[in-house]
Amino acid sequence: MPTKETLKKGEVTRLAIEDAAFRLFMEHGFHATSMRQIADRAGLALGGIYNHFSSKEEIFTAIIMDKHPYKQILPLILNAKGDTVEELIHNAAQAMVSELGKQPDFLKLMFIEIVEFNGEHVNLLVREVAPKILPVFEKLVKVRKNLRPFHPAILLRSFLGMFFSYYITEILLSGSVVAKLMPRNSFEQFVDIYLHGILKEPA
Amino acid sequence: MPTKETLKKGEVTRLAIEDAAFRLFMEHGFHATSMRQIADRAGLALGGIYNHFSSKEEIFTAIIMDKHPYKQILPLILNAKGDTVEELIHNAAQAMVSELGKQPDFLKLMFIEIVEFNGEHVNLLVREVAPKILPVFEKLVKVRKNLRPFHPAILLRSFLGMFFSYYITEILLSGSVVAKLMPRNSFEQFVDIYLHGILKEPA
DNA sequence: AAAATAAAAACGAACGTTCGTTCATATTTG
DNA sequence: CAAATATGAACGAACGTTCGTTTTTATTTT
Numbered sequence: 360m361p362t363k364e365t366l367k368k369g370e371v372t373r374l375a376i377e378d379a380a381f382r383l384f385m386e387h388g389f390h391a392t393s394m395r396q397i398a399d400r401a402g403l404a405l406g407g408i409y410n411h412f413s414s415k416e417e418i419f420t421a422i423i424m425d426k427h428p429y430k431q432i433l434p435l436i437l438n439a440k441g442d443t444v445e446e447l448i449h450n451a452a453q454a455m456v457s458e459l460g461k462q463p464d465f466l467k468l469m470f471i472e473i474v475e476f477n478g479e480h481v482n483l484l485v486r487e488v489a490p491k492i493l494p495v496f497e498k499l500v501k502v503r504k505n506l507r508p509f510h511p512a513i514l515l516r517s518f519l520g521m522f523f524s525y526y527i528t529e530i531l532l533s534g535s536v537v538a539k540l541m542p543r544n545s546f547e548q549f550v551d552i553y554l555h556g557i558l559k560e561p562a
Numbered sequence: 563m564p565t566k567e568t569l570k571k572g573e574v575t576r577l578a579i580e581d582a583a584f585r586l587f588m589e590h591g592f593h594a595t596s597m598r599q600i601a602d603r604a605g606l607a608l609g610g611i612y613n614h615f616s617s618k619e620e621i622f623t624a625i626i627m628d629k630h631p632y633k634q635i636l637p638l639i640l641n642a643k644g645d646t647v648e649e650l651i652h653n654a655a656q657a658m659v660s661e662l663g664k665q666p667d668f669l670k671l672m673f674i675e676i677v678e679f680n681g682e683h684v685n686l687l688v689r690e691v692a693p694k695i696l697p698v699f700e701k702l703v704k705v706r707k708n709l710r711p712f713h714p715a716i717l718l719r720s721f722l723g724m725f726f727s728y729y730i731t732e733i734l735l736s737g738s739v740v741a742k743l744m745p746r747n748s749f750e751q752f753v754d755i756y757l758h759g760i761l762k763e764p765a
Numbered sequence: 766a767a768a769a770t771a772a773a774a775a776c777g778a779a780c781g782t783t784c785g786t787t788c789a790t791a792t793t794t795g
Numbered sequence: 796c797a798a799a800t801a802t803g804a805a806c807g808a809a810c811g812t813t814c815g816t817t818t819t820t821a822t823t824t825t
Contacts, residue, residue: 368794369800388678390593394785404802406787411800415785444761467677474591474670474677482738489740505762512743513751514760516735520727520752527726528719530681531672535688537696540715548716549723556759557717558647559708571820572773597811607776609813614774618811 373411375401380418381426385464389419389475423472423480428462429488436492444503445554452521452550459522466526489515517553525549576614578604583621584629588667592622592678626675626683631668632691635661639695647706648757655724655753662725669729692718724756 379400383392394415398405412418435454441447459465472481496511496518525546532538542548582603586595597618601608615621638657644650662668675684699714699721728749735741745751 372800386680388591388593390591391678393783395783403800405785406803407801409786448760470673470677474673475594477589482736485735485738485740489735489738493740493743507758507760507762509751509755509760510743510745512740513745513748513755515740516731516744516748517727517752517755517760520731521723523730524720524723524727527672527676527730528723530676531684532688532692532719533681534685535692537688537692537715537718540696540713541719542713542716545716545719548712549720552712552716552720552756552759554759554761555710556755556757557651557710557712557720558757559710570773575774596809598809606774608811609777610775612812616812 369411372401372403372407375403376408376411377418377421377425381422381464384419384422384471385467388471389415420480423468426462426465426468427484428458428465429484432458433488433491436495444499444506447499447503448518448554449550452518452553455522456546466523521549521553572614575604575606575610578606579611579614580621580624580628584625584667587622587625587674588670592618592674622679623683626671626687629665629668629671630687631661631665632687636691636694639698647702647709650702651721651757652753655721655749655756658725659728659749662729666729669726672726720756724752728752 376397380392380397383396383400386392394408395405397418398408401408408418412421432455435458436451439447439451439454441450469481472478493511493515496514499514500506500509500511532541579600582605583595583600586599586603589595597611598608600621601611604611611621615624635658638661639654642650642654642657644653672684675681696714696718699717702717703709703712703714735744
């Protein structure tokens with residue numbers, strides 16, 4: 360009986376290891392996760408890991424490459440539709456959030472990179488991705504009339520920042536008084552503030 | 563010859579340990595930093611640390627409490643003046659940014675918290691600080707007429723998020739194409755977007 | 766001032782544990 | 796029946812912490 364994707368046995372355990380390691384890294388970070396924990400959760404013996412990965416760090420590298428959702432997210436932003444800027448930004452943010460929602464931990468992966476590896480891979484990643492997204496905001500500035508005259512780089516950066524800001528405050532404020540007061544649709548309101556600001560009157 | 567602040571010898575080494583640990587944590591994170599490294603950089607023997615701290619984690623906790631600039635920042639926000647909401651937010655943000663500028667590493671401290679401690683220590687901090695800042699935004703909602711009807715918690719969270727967003731993208735995008743395009747007064751524009759949004763027309 | 770004394774701090778070897786990795790061996794797979 | 800994979804004991808290194816001891820500091824007594 361072959362697997363539904365006809366994976367070899369080795370591929371299956373390799374993915375099991377990756378998945379177990381990914382979840383453990385999310386919980387405790389890289390250095391606080393042991394190979395024994397990974398082996399346990401992946402359901403194989405300690406030594407068995409080394410039939411599939413030559414070191415602990417190689418597992419992390421594989422995760423960075425495989426689990427990072429930018430390949431799914433990038434086309435969503437590039438293809439976002441909308442007659443008005445509101446619709447466009449809203450749809451792009453919506454698509455991005457729903458994709459991030461499937462893998463919300465990817466941001467934490469970035470933080471692990473920053474904290475435990477000084478962001479070596481992230482810089483490379485950004486340098487690869489940024490030139491692809493930037494034109495979207497440049498076009499936005501040119502085409503849309505009701506957009507205030509911000510530099511495209513600022514628009515991109517604050518767009519990305521909106522997600523980081525949302526996610527970080529989500530973690531940091533969880534369990535606090537602020538979190539208890541937080542309305543349900545709080546991300547919607549983040550997008551709203553990004554679009555319209557907190558003030559009633561325009562500048 | 564007494565020290566300029568007449569500190570006891572013990573206080574001096576305690577601070578030396580804290581400072582050495584702080585810098586090492588910034589470089590490698592918490593778990594990848596060893597007590598021996600801390601002792602070396604602080605210039606004392608391994609065992610000596612335990613005359614001042616009862617565990618490695620206690621050093622981290624002390625750092626969170628001592629190095630966190632909220633003690634300097636909180637009064638700046640509480641005392642921010644302004645006849646309009648624009649002025650008020652602008653002045654508060656300005657004061658906060660200039661204070662954060664003096665200790666930019668504190669954000670990395672927050673990342674270590676998120677990655678290696680799941681925000682345990684920060685929760686305590688937030689629970690202490692939030693009840694003090696929240697009323698500022700509650701009052702803002704009540705008193706100022708030109709404010710859109712957001713929940714105070716949302717206003718606070720997106721206000722804080724503005725800084726995280728600014729600094730994270732600063733770190734992540736540094737050296738990239740985006741950074742080269744970035745205007746000088748980019749933080750000013752973050753505040754601007756927070757206040758007025760990216761659109762010309764109001765909702 | 767000087768000497769005596771108790772408290773604080775510094776020291777570094779040693780402890781028990783856990784770490785990542787290796788290895789000889791057994792089992793499963795194609 | 797070879798090749799791939801699984802096993803868990805074993806290895807040396809490194810970890811956080813403890814301990815008995817020595818040295819330094821601060822205070823009190825001469």
